[in-house]
Amino acid sequence: MRSRFVRFLVVGFVTGIALLSLSLGVLIQKGDVKAVPPAHADGSIDPVGQWNLTVTFTATGAQQPSTLKFGKNGSLVNYTPGPGTGTWWMTSSNQFQYTFTEKILDNQGNQIAYVYVQQQATLSADGTTYTASGQGTVHAMDGTVLAVNQTTTQATAS
DSSP states (O other): OHHHHHHHHHHHHHHHHHHHHOOOOOOOOOSSOOOOOOSOOTTSOOOOEEEEEEEEETTTOOEEEEEEEEOTTSEEEEEESSOEEEEEEESSSSEEEEEEEEEEEOTTSOEEEEEEEEEEEEEOTTSSEEEEEEEEEEEETTSOEEEEEEEEEEEEEO
């Protein structure tokens, strides 16, 4: 009985931390995994570089700042609030998608959960801002889904 109570407390704690730490999110992809297309087509604008984001959780209106970087080769690094890596690709001349996995860390720096993030984004005409929407799925370390959060994002190149 005590172990059930402890497990309940741990899951509640991890869920709380995950909801506070979640920075981005998008629709969960279903079906077969597809090859990642090249990062961008010649002559088009792209999101390559570092960005400052404000992520808004649709259900609550809570906002979370975040910083990430898109590489020329289609790579993505998320810096805050938790470290993460992923990929991005252009879907049209000014639209792109990105996915990444963000670590959720405790106060001692140990990973206690993770968020799988997917976003669909639209670049401004001058390529200095973008908006995005999607969701993030919070997972326990064993893969159990703890929460799914819908988000919108406003980003500015830094």
